[in-house]
Amino acid sequence: MPLPGLTIIGESINDSVPSTKKLYEAGDIAGLKELAKSQDDGGATYIDVNVGKRAPEFLAEMVRHVQSVTAKPLSIDTPDPVMAEAGLRACRDGMVPVLNSISPLRLGMFDLLKIRKFKPILLVTERNENGVGQPNHTAEQTYETAKQMLAEAKQHGLAVADCILDPGISPIGADSEGQFQRLMKSIRLIHDDPQFAGVHMSVGLSNFTVMLPPKRADGSPTKGPLESAFLTMAMPLGLDHVIGSVKRKYETLTPDHPAMKCLTDCLKLEGFDVIMRVQEFYA
Amino acid sequence: MSDLKTLSQAVVKGNRKDAVEITKTLLAAGMKPLDIVENGLVPGMAEVGEKFKNNQIFVPEMLIAARAMKEAMALLEPLLVQAGIKPKFTAVIGTVQGDLHDIGKNLVAMMWKGANFGVVDLGTNVPPEKFAAAVKEHNAQVVGLSALLTTTMPAMKTTIEALKKSGLTTIKVIIGGAPITQEFAKEIGADGYAPDAASAVDVARQLVAA
Numbered sequence: 001m002p003l004p005g006l007t008i009i010g011e012s013i014n015d016s017v018p019s020t021k022k023l024y025e026a027g028d029i030a031g032l033k034e035l036a037k038s039q040d041d042g043g044a045t046y047i048d049v050n051v052g053k054r055a056p057e058f059l060a061e062m063v064r065h066v067q068s069v070t071a072k073p074l075s076i077d078t079p080d081p082v083m084a085e086a087g088l089r090a091c092r093d094g095m096v097p098v099l100n101s102i103s104p105l106r107l108g109m110f111d112l113l114k115i116r117k118f119k120p121i122l123l124v125t126e127r128n129e130n131g132v133g134q135p136n137h138t139a140e141q142t143y144e145t146a147k148q149m150l151a152e153a154k155q156h157g158l159a160v161a162d163c164i165l166d167p168g169i170s171p172i173g174a175d176s177e178g179q180f181q182r183l184m185k186s187i188r189l190i191h192d193d194p195q196f197a198g199v200h201m202s203v204g205l206s207n208f209t210v211m212l213p214p215k216r217a218d219g220s221p222t223k224g225p226l227e228s229a230f231l232t233m234a235m236p237l238g239l240d241h242v243i244g245s246v247k248r249k250y251e252t253l254t255p256d257h258p259a260m261k262c263l264t265d266c267l268k269l270e271g272f273d274v275i276m277r278v279q280e281f282y283a
Numbered sequence: 284m285s286d287l288k289t290l291s292q293a294v295v296k297g298n299r300k301d302a303v304e305i306t307k308t309l310l311a312a313g314m315k316p317l318d319i320v321e322n323g324l325v326p327g328m329a330e331v332g333e334k335f336k337n338n339q340i341f342v343p344e345m346l347i348a349a350r351a352m353k354e355a356m357a358l359l360e361p362l363l364v365q366a367g368i369k370p371k372f373t374a375v376i377g378t379v380q381g382d383l384h385d386i387g388k389n390l391v392a393m394m395w396k397g398a399n400f401g402v403v404d405l406g407t408n409v410p411p412e413k414f415a416a417a418v419k420e421h422n423a424q425v426v427g428l429s430a431l432l433t434t435t436m437p438a439m440k441t442t443i444e445a446l447k448k449s450g451l452t453t454i455k456v457i458i459g460g461a462p463i464t465q466e467f468a469k470e471i472g473a474d475g476y477a478p479d480a481a482s483a484v485d486v487a488r489q490l491v492a493a
Binding site: 015016052053078079080126132133134135170171173174176211212213272275276278279 | 338341342343344346347350381383386389390407408432433434436461462
């Protein structure tokens with residue numbers, strides 16, 4: 001049962017997931033369709049489709065395969081406009097898919113709205129400085145980019161509620177540069193600004209705990225509780241989507257849960273102390 | 284007890300206070316800085332790499348160990364420079380043009396430093412010509428290219444072409460990043476592929492020895 005108020009974009013059909021990569025390489029379409037079905041059954045609202053570096057026609061084919069086993073809308077996951085077009089065109093009529101994603105460096109992808117309506121994930125982790133991408137290191141920069149991307153989306157006829165902002169989540173186990181604090185502050189700035197009322201926010205949640213051991217010293221899981229702790233902190237601030245796994249039991253945690261204590265501390269710590277606090281949580 | 288073995292273990296455990304203290308004690312006792320690096324710090328980081336490959340430790344432990352090594356190195360580096368001792372070889376590293384991801388690249392740079400390579404880190408979004416210029420400037424033997432996006436993978440090929448065009452035909456190119464495979468490395472003419480930061484040390488050593 002998914003967490004109330006949380007829309008899950010099922011992440012599994014992705015070429016960078018090792019087990020899925022094998023399915024692609026083996027041409028195991030039945031296996032890939034099964035993966036789509038299991039995410040549908042598991043409570044995903046959207047099924048993400050990422051075929052990695054393959055031909056646009058292959059993405060279109062995968063879209064049709066996935067649609068043959070699920071009525072759920074899809075999330076077309078590619079930064080390449082040509083591939084995105086092929087994927088969007090293959091989506092069945094009447095569906096409003098997600099396009100994952102448009103960044104300030106590929107604003108041309110808004111033109112794909114001429115083909116069909118979609119909800120874009122707007123990546124606001126980088127900004128365009130005279131055609132060159134620069135990472136947003138502060139919450140203020142992230143927030144500025146969010147405002148610019150929202151303005152672009154509106155110019156292309158989208159409503160605020162059609163937009164899904166992705167403020168970027170980084171691995172907490174390698175966070176010596178305050179990325180988690182930047183993220184939480186960005187979410188809060190967006191949430192507190194009335195011009196963003198009704199906007200959606202999403203992160204690629206599994207990225208938060210990548211690089212961490214699967215189990216804590218006592219044998220209990222590491223990743224699920226940390227991801228749930230993040231959701232517990234971010235959902236009241238308007239985060240309502242994740243690209244994530246239906247196998248995880250995302251839940252709301254109480255403030256005294258060890259994972260909540262860990263992330264609460266991480267918001268106050270700096271530099272390597274964040275990494276060491278995360279290590280303390282699992283070691 | 285202050286000996287090279289305890290220094291290695293301080294690095295493995297990421298205990299930077301011990302790493303610094305033992306280094307100071309060893310220097311005071313007259314040990315040569317290069318001995319401390321090669322027989323204390325480098326074996327420590329090598330053990331870290333092994334444990335990482337075997338899933339006995341994870342990225343946080345690796346980062347904490349690398350910091351302990353770095354702080355001990357900060358004491359030794361001026362002495363090495365003074366004695367005119369340079370790392371045996373130099374590696375240039377960066378994330379390719381169009382790509383702003385740096386975690387993987389930073390981990391490799393750290394592990395290379397841990398193996399006592401000279402490391403020139405060019406950062407992210409590095410144009411092909413900049414790689415070529417840095418290799419020439421620093422007389423590097425190895426260059427590491429990182430990419431996290433499928434859309435920036437072609438920039439690896441462009442970079443390899445730029446290196447060749449600049450006459451850098453003997454430079455060994457190692458590539459890595461989430462979407463990268465051994466096949467892709469072969470396809471674009473890279474000399475090596477490293478699936479993780481610990482392997483990047485082995486791959487670089489093999490290529491330079493070859």
